[in-house]
Amino acid sequence: MSSIAAFGALESGLVFALVAFGVFLSFRILEFPDLTVDGSFPLGAAVTAILIVSGVNPWLATLAAFFAGLLAGIVTALMNVKLGILNLLASILTMIALYSINLRIMGKPNIALLGDVTVLTPTESWGLPYYVATPILFAVVVLFMFIVLLKFLNSQTGLAMRATGANARMARAQGIQSTKMIILGMAVSNGLVGMAGSLFAQSQGSADITMGVGVIVIGLASVIGGEAVISPKTMFLALLACVVGSILYRFAIALALNADFIGLKSQDLNLVTALLVMFAIVAPKIKPAIKASIARRQR
Amino acid sequence: MIQLNNIHMTFGAGTPLETRALRGITLDIQAGEFVTVIGSNGSGKSTLLNTLSGEAYPSKGNILIDETDITFWPTSKRASLISRVFQDPLAGSCENLTIEENMALAWNRGESRGLSSALSTQNRDHFKTELARLGLGLEHRLSDKMGLLSGGQRQAISLLMSALRPAKMILLDEHTAALDPKTAAFVLELTCKIIKENQLTALMVTHSMQQALEVGTRTIMLHEGKIVFDVSGEHRQGLNVSDLLDLFKQNQHGESLSDDALLLS
Numbered sequence: 001m002s003s004i005a006a007f008g009a010l011e012s013g014l015v016f017a018l019v020a021f022g023v024f025l026s027f028r029i030l031e032f033p034d035l036t037v038d039g040s041f042p043l044g045a046a047v048t049a050i051l052i053v054s055g056v057n058p059w060l061a062t063l064a065a066f067f068a069g070l071l072a073g074i075v076t077a078l079m080n081v082k083l084g085i086l087n088l089l090a091s092i093l094t095m096i097a098l099y100s101i102n103l104r105i106m107g108k109p110n111i112a113l114l115g116d117v118t119v120l121t122p123t124e125s126w127g128l129p130y131y132v133a134t135p136i137l138f139a140v141v142v143l144f145m146f147i148v149l150l151k152f153l154n155s156q157t158g159l160a161m162r163a164t165g166a167n168a169r170m171a172r173a174q175g176i177q178s179t180k181m182i183i184l185g186m187a188v189s190n191g192l193v194g195m196a197g198s199l200f201a202q203s204q205g206s207a208d209i210t211m212g213v214g215v216i217v218i219g220l221a222s223v224i225g226g227e228a229v230i231s232p233k234t235m236f237l238a239l240l241a242c243v244v245g246s247i248l249y250r251f252a253i254a255l256a257l258n259a260d261f262i263g264l265k266s267q268d269l270n271l272v273t274a275l276l277v278m279f280a281i282v283a284p285k286i287k288p289a290i291k292a293s294i295a296r297r298q299r
Numbered sequence: 300m301i302q303l304n305n306i307h308m309t310f311g312a313g314t315p316l317e318t319r320a321l322r323g324i325t326l327d328i329q330a331g332e333f334v335t336v337i338g339s340n341g342s343g344k345s346t347l348l349n350t351l352s353g354e355a356y357p358s359k360g361n362i363l364i365d366e367t368d369i370t371f372w373p374t375s376k377r378a379s380l381i382s383r384v385f386q387d388p389l390a391g392s393c394e395n396l397t398i399e400e401n402m403a404l405a406w407n408r409g410e411s412r413g414l415s416s417a418l419s420t421q422n423r424d425h426f427k428t429e430l431a432r433l434g435l436g437l438e439h440r441l442s443d444k445m446g447l448l449s450g451g452q453r454q455a456i457s458l459l460m461s462a463l464r465p466a467k468m469i470l471l472d473e474h475t476a477a478l479d480p481k482t483a484a485f486v487l488e489l490t491c492k493i494i495k496e497n498q499l500t501a502l503m504v505t506h507s508m509q510q511a512l513e514v515g516t517r518t519i520m521l522h523e524g525k526i527v528f529d530v531s532g533e534h535r536q537g538l539n540v541s542d543l544l545d546l547f548k549q550n551q552h553g554e555s556l557s558d559d560a561l562l563l564s
């Protein structure tokens with residue numbers, strides 16, 4: 001793997017760490033299987049792209065992407081808690097609706113950002129190669145969100161949200177309005193994903209209507225893979241696992257696709273992703289299984 | 300004072316499966332009373348508890364706490380007035396949160412929750428002293444996950460949690476039924492201690508007539524959604540299980556009780 005490829009893997013790993021945070025909030029904290037992310041990721045990209053080409057400050061455009069994702073998450077949550085639609089189905093409905101909405105926002109399937117001022121433009125004056133400067137900037141963003149999320153999850157409200165996902169009946173008996181917590185959690189989750197879509201579009205130099213396909217699988221792969229490496233005993237470790245999982249996933253993909261002796265090509269990306277997720281889920285179960293079989297044999 | 304006025308609860312009204320779980324329950328509970336509720340399966344004990352906790356709204360009648368009508372308050376809103384210990388030791392706490400986090404949830408029961416840290420040195424110290432009262436050594440395990448504890452330990456913590464903040468009423472839903480006899484006795488003793496020390500008003504549902512008489516200050520028996528008898532004070536002193544059965548027979552015009560579980564336990 002060349003150093004450019006390695007930095008590239010680090011860069012997308014950092015962007016998708018934000019997706020992993022979002023997926024961790026929905027799947028792990030709220031136990032809400034949320035596929036909205038496949039729509040809120042390109043939504044963030046679309047909002048940012050259209051604002052940037054109209055001359056808006058790129059950081060404001062990134063913040064706008066966060067709020068657009070927030071709204072998408074609220075729509076899914078409301079469909080679930082107010083209209084009683086099954087959580088998974090509610091998220092699929094938002095996801096496909098967002099496909100149309102994203103096309104409406106962009107007005108066309110693809111917006112190029114080449115030559116426009118993005119959050120990465122100031123890094124050009126750092127005197128570093130672009131493929132080093134970008135991951136540094138993204139690392140700062142991820143670190144910031146990491147600290148904010150950690151503070152939040154350990155706050156009274158964050159604890160209430162964790163209780164809602166873990167034991168909604170007990171949470172209600174403690175005076176926690178579980179519907180509010182689901183709406184808030186889903187909003188923040190998709191806000192993070194929208195922000196990731198925004199940063200991804202800015203680093204890739206374009207927003208594309210199809211860029212959301214499979215984002216949920218990558219997010220899940222990062223969360224599950226991270227948990228396999230770092231046992232999420234505390235919120236700090238759980239969030240760290242998201243970041244590590246996301247970066248490891250990107251390196252695993254880069255290695256698999258760059259290793260000529262395996263013979264994989266870039267079109268095999270989704271196949272490799274699916275296999276990696278499968279492996280990450282099964283791997284933690286293999287060790288106890290082997291131990292048990294050894295114990296059986298010794299008897 | 301907690302007042303229940305002519306509470307009716309009908310499930311599936313107008314269908315062939317119509318069930319009238321409660322048929323006109325009227326009950327006044329004075330502050331400081333410890334009421335034990337007995338009744339066979341299907342007598343309406345759980346439904347009564349659920350209407351008090353807000354998990355089900357009555358079809359008729361109303362519930363007042365200190366003159367405030369709370370009949371249609373959702374569970375989360377009632378939490379400021381009512382705390383609850385569940386029958387299932389796993390239901391009253393979150394197993395993947397730590398002991399201190401579970402207690403922090405109860406620490407803010409019924410209050411608005413902000414963005415300040417859920418745990419502080421102050422409330423940790425308070426949790427430690429509370430846990431030390433149990434004599435189970437749990438005060439040294441504040442950051443252990445709840446899931447690591449036994450059913451009895453979890454139930455004991457649930458009890459502490461329910462009394463961590465003042466409540467107008469504490470609901471105990473057969474909270475010793477899922478425990479082994481020795482642990483059940485320990486939890487019951489702890490219940491009486493906590494209720495006495497905090498001068499709580501309590502309503503405890505139990506399956507055992509013996510237990511219903513041993514603890515508390517007042518006993519009511521439900522049958523087919525109605526209160527068949529309600530004894531307290533002097534009348535309750537010295538009553539035993541067979542007296543209760545006689546009382547039941549008198550009030551049911553000779554029909555005798557046929558629930559073995561209730562008689563044997």
